[in-house]
Amino acid sequence: MKVHKLFQRMRFGIFALFGLIVLSTSLLCIRTVDTELSAEYAANSQSIAKTIADASVDILLNRNLATLQSLIDQFLEVQGIRYIYITDETGEFLAHTFVPGIPEAILESDPFQAEPVERSLPGMGDFLEVSSPILAGVAGTVHLGMDLDLVALKIQRAIGQQVYLISILLVVGILASIWLVNLVARPLAALLAYAVETARHPPEERALVVANEKLLERDDEVGQLARLILYMSRTRPPSGPEALPDPGAARSAA
Amino acid sequence: MHSSCAAALLAPWARWAGAALAAGAGVSSGAARAAAPGRQAPGAAGGEIVLGTSAAFTGPSRGLGNELYRGAMAYFREVNDSGGVNGRRIALKLYDDGYQPDPCVQNTLKLMLEDQVFLLFGYVGTPTVTRVLPMLKKFQEERIYMFFPFTGAQPQREPPYGDFAFNLRASYRQETAGLVENFLATGRRRIAVFYQADAYGRSGWAGVRATLENHGETIAGEATYQRGSRFTGTMRAQVEILQRAAPDAVICVGAYAACAAFARDAIDLGLRVPIANLSFVGSENLVNLLSEGRDDPETYTRWLVNSQVVPSYEDESVPAVREYRELLARHDPQIPERFLDDPYNPLPQSFVSLEGFVNAKLMCEIFRRFDEEPTRAGLEEAVFSIRDFDLGIGEQVSFGPDRRQGLQRVYYTVVEDGRFVPLTDWNALPA
Numbered sequence: 226m227k228v229h230k231l232f233q234r235m236r237f238g239i240f241a242l243f244g245l246i247v248l249s250t251s252l253l254c255i256r257t258v259d260t261e262l263s264a265e266y267a268a269n270s271q272s273i274a275k276t277i278a279d280a281s282v283d284i285l286l287n288r289n290l291a292t293l294q295s296l297i298d299q300f301l302e303v304q305g306i307r308y309i310y311i312t313d314e315t316g317e318f319l320a321h322t323f324v325p326g327i328p329e330a331i332l333e334s335d336p337f338q339a340e341p342v343e344r345s346l347p348g349m350g351d352f353l354e355v356s357s358p359i360l361a362g363v364a365g366t367v368h369l370g371m372d373l374d375l376v377a378l379k380i381q382r383a384i385g386q387q388v389y390l391i392s393i394l395l396v397v398g399i400l401a402s403i404w405l406v407n408l409v410a411r412p413l414a415a416l417l418a419y420a421v422e423t424a425r426h427p428p429e430e431r432a433l434v435v436a437n438e439k440l441l442e443r444d445d446e447v448g449q450l451a452r453l454i455l456y457m458s459r460t461r462p463p464s465g466p467e468a469l470p471d472p473g474a475a476r477s478a479a
Numbered sequence: 480m481h482s483s484c485a486a487a488l489l490a491p492w493a494r495w496a497g498a499a500l501a502a503g504a505g506v507s508s509g510a511a512r513a514a515a516p517g518r519q520a521p522g523a524a525g526g527e528i529v530l531g532t533s534a535a536f537t538g539p540s541r542g543l544g545n546e547l548y549r550g551a552m553a554y555f556r557e558v559n560d561s562g563g564v565n566g567r568r569i570a571l572k573l574y575d576d577g578y579q580p581d582p583c584v585q586n587t588l589k590l591m592l593e594d595q596v597f598l599l600f601g602y603v604g605t606p607t608v609t610r611v612l613p614m615l616k617k618f619q620e621e622r623i624y625m626f627f628p629f630t631g632a633q634p635q636r637e638p639p640y641g642d643f644a645f646n647l648r649a650s651y652r653q654e655t656a657g658l659v660e661n662f663l664a665t666g667r668r669r670i671a672v673f674y675q676a677d678a679y680g681r682s683g684w685a686g687v688r689a690t691l692e693n694h695g696e697t698i699a700g701e702a703t704y705q706r707g708s709r710f711t712g713t714m715r716a717q718v719e720i721l722q723r724a725a726p727d728a729v730i731c732v733g734a735y736a737a738c739a740a741f742a743r744d745a746i747d748l749g750l751r752v753p754i755a756n757l758s759f760v761g762s763e764n765l766v767n768l769l770s771e772g773r774d775d776p777e778t779y780t781r782w783l784v785n786s787q788v789v790p791s792y793e794d795e796s797v798p799a800v801r802e803y804r805e806l807l808a809r810h811d812p813q814i815p816e817r818f819l820d821d822p823y824n825p826l827p828q829s830f831v832s833l834e835g836f837v838n839a840k841l842m843c844e845i846f847r848r849f850d851e852e853p854t855r856a857g858l859e860e861a862v863f864s865i866r867d868f869d870l871g872i873g874e875q876v877s878f879g880p881d882r883r884q885g886l887q888r889v890y891y892t893v894v895e896d897g898r899f900v901p902l903t904d905w906n907a908l909p910a
Contacts (some may be wrong), residue, residue, distance in 0.1 A: 291632045295609040296682035298580075324676050324703045325716040 228313035232406050234437040238443050239402040244332050247395045254387045260378050266305065266354060267341060268369060274369040274452060285319070285364050293414065294320045300369075305379075307352060312336040314363055337366060343373065350374045379409035412447040419451060522597030526563070528846060529570045530600040531590030533607070534629075535578035536818035539709050539736040542764040543831055544603045544821055545814050547629050547723055548573070550803070550835025551601055552812035554843065564846040565851075569839075572596055575818050578706065583607035587614055591623055599625040601838060604759075605632040605679030606706065608644075615643035622855040626683070626845075627838040629831070630759065632682040636884060641763035643864055646884040647838055647876070648788040650758060651732070655686030657889045658755045658786055659694075660732055660908070665905045667727035667753070669699040673717055673731035673741050676703040678765075683732025683757055695740065700724025702819070708737040710768045714744045716840045721750060729754045737760040742779050753908045755784040763829045766894055780894040781909055784902060787890040790872055791836060791899060792828040799871030803836045804828060830899070837870055841885065844868065 277300055284293045298307040301322050310321035316336035321327055328346045334402045341355045359365045359423035415437055440451040485702075522529040534544035547573075555569045563569065574586035583602070590596045591614070598613075600609050608628045612635055615623055625644040628635060631651035635644035636842030676895060680703060688698055702717035708745050718741065721729060729745070731738045742754050742765075754764065764786045768811050769783075770776035790797050792804065807828065809855055814823055826832065846853055848861040865885070867875040875887040892899040901907075 265855050279727075287637065289633060289637060290611060290685040291605060291678040291682035292634045295580075295606065295634075295678040298606070298677055299610075320681055322676060325714075326702045326720045 230282050232410050236403065236405055239349065240399065243395050243402075247391050250391050251388050254391070255384050258378050258384050258387065262383065263376065268377050269355065270353065270369055270371045271341070273303060274355050274367045275313075276300075277309065277369070278357040278359045278367045279434075281359050281367065282364060285311075285313070285359060290320055297322060305375050306369060307349065307372040307375075311359070311365055312368070313365040319365065323326050323356065329419045331368075336368075337362065338368070341367075344370065346370075351394050375391050388404070412440065412443060412445075416451055416454075417446050423454055423458060482797075485544055489526050489903055498504065500655075515696075521569070521595035521855075523855075525646055526566060527568045528564070528597045528853060529572055529594070530598055530626075530842070531572045531574075531594060531597070532582045533574045533576045533585070533586035533590065533603045533611075534601060534603040536573070536814060537820060538577040538579075540578040540598070540734045540761070541818075542735060542761050542826075543629065543759070543821065544575070544578070545818075546761070546826055546829050546831035546849050547601055547603060547838075548814065549812045550807065550829075550832030550837075551675065551839035552835075553803070553807040553810045553832070553844075554839035556810040556812065557806050558839075558843050564843050565621075567846070569843065569846075571600070571678040572790065573742040573815060578604050578607060579680070580606050580610040584614065585850065586609050587611045591618060591621070596623075597853065597855065598623060600842060601835065602628040603630070604628075605630045605634075605682055606677040609634045609678045612640035612643060612722070616640060616698055618710060623859055624855070624859065625873055626842060629834065630679065631757070632679060633685075634678070641883055644883065645878065648834060648884075649889050650686075650760070650884065650886055651682050652686040652689070652757075653887065654757050654786040654788070654884070654889050655683055655730060655732075656690045657891065658784070659690040661905045662728045662753070662755075663691075663694055663696070665908070668696055668698070668762030669725060669727045671700040671702075671721045671724050671726035671729045672698055672753065673704070673729055673738075674734065675706050675734065677706050680732045683730070687732075688729055699726045704733065704737045706734075706743070708740065710736045710740045710743075712737075712740055714741040715748065717741060718745045718748045718750055723746070724746065728755060730755045730757075731760065731787075732757055733760065733894050735764040735768065739765050739779075740770060742782065746779050746782060749781065751909070753784050754782045754787065757786055758788045758830065758834075759828075760785065761831055762892070763826050763831075764900055766897060770897055777894070780897070783894050784908065785892045786897060787830050787892055787899075788886065788888075789833045790828055790890055791892065791901060792830060792833045793898060793900070797872055799840070800833065801838060802835050802871065807832065807836070819905075828856055837872060841868075841876060867881055 232360045277297060280296060281293060293311065296318055299311060300306060309324050311319045313319050326347065330344060330346055334343065339356055339358065341353055344354050346352060351373040351374050354368055354370045357367045359367060363445065369472060419437055419440060421432050426434055436451060436455050441448060441455065489768060534547065536544045558564060561567045572590060574589065576583035578588055587599065590599065602611065602625060609632065616639065623633065627647045631648055631654060633650065633652060634640055635823045636646060636650060638730050642797050659670060665887060670682050670687065670691060674684050684701065691697055700723065702720040704714060711861060728884065731741060731754060738756050738760050745754060766780050767780040794799055795801050845861050845865065848864050849857060862878045863880065865876055865878045867877055870876050874886055876889050878885060891902040893902045
């Protein structure tokens, strides 16, 4: 015998609650990771550009462009940086990492651009370009392009990992709640069966109904109810048919 | 959770920054030179002087490292067979860097710290050498000098690293200046540059730009390629970029495989103008790639103009050339087996191996200037004692505190019958 109706509602409630938790946590996680990692990437790009700008001063003043190129080539090894170029105070390109050539969009852009700008370069992808002036801009400007596709991929991966973990917790939570509900449902079902069985018998025979020993030994509410039913079955009911419970009603309840 | 993600994302940057800061700290320490005179020099103890080399012995540019080594070894073996320099044999400790900066840095650390070589000799390439120079400054108390790298770039000729290197060959600045001047003199004013996207390419680009600027001109167009590109790859995108600039001549600053691919694609796509290459290119390998298996071997090579920093190895009127040809044939140095992943066919003669040969010849002359056991502390003085020294190539070699480059002359060559011959008439170049 199963206790369906009561626990179906409970299970639905648990699913709904967990679903809500997972959905809201995931949305918050996506927003937080996306916003903060994007900001962190932008901030780091900016600091790398500044590092290059600071390191370039002497090199630029000595007009040692091979060393300047060697410097930016090393920074190109940092993950996510896809291009670097340095313009002088007149806007001329002094060093860059583009192959096979400087894209038109960059040739036509403002070489003194100071604010971060998003660029879509044909054949290369989407980039966040940050800039840093060299010697307050009087010696030139460093421009650095972060690969937005790679950043997006990294963010997606980070979010995916978090959502994956939350989903695992959801499944584990649901399984655990089902197990816990069953833990309550099983003795309740046994109690119900015992009560129905008792009700099926005429009052004078109810004392003969064999009670489940394990049920009677329980020290929780189910055990107390079982013992109460046993007590009532062994107690002589008051005379008069109106005082007796209706066995038909008990059966339909089962 | 996301902070750990961020840490993971930024870990490479953090590692890189840490290394850069560590290197920077070393470079800026600026300890005064304090080598103890008379201290037994590492790498020159006993009967042997050990020189350390990191060069391209594998990869698309291995022809450069291999031939430079062969030329040097032809002379060193002759010296060793004759009893060495003042009784000391010359030995080379070799590492392969494949013409890549990071392996070169690692190799140099090993040479300096583990192998304790006497000095660094015969390095190949600008991107590699420019990354090693700060290490020489970092270990300046050890007085480890770099001798005769196979690069004409400026960083080892100028402050802050010029004091740690001695150059023999002319610079890229001199090579590009000569090429530009001659092109301009013959009415070719629109000069484009095809260059390797690294310090070497930038060095040549800067030389072209500076000379053009002196004449009120600018670079007509430019295109780059990735270091390590092979002849089998395409350079069509680069050719198309330069075609839009309608140049009168193109100056290539690259290695032979990529420059050959560019010349091939340029001619095929109709960019038919003189294509100049610098000495580093590896002229013979360039011509071999462009000629092999062709009915008309000059289809591409007739457009080539190559600058050289040593005279033609065909010119037997030059004493050093005669000696080079004789010793190279006698000793025929082979590349060590460990570097031969693929078979390598040595060139009978080449500009690169001739350069290696004269490098070795001058190196031995410097060692001869020591009365007793060579010391690192005495190296600079020994080098500066080289004044108007005749290497046998028709140009006197001199060094001094303000002169750390021995030779100044640049030679210009074109290809005829598959061989490089001196360019005598710039007006006769194909149009």
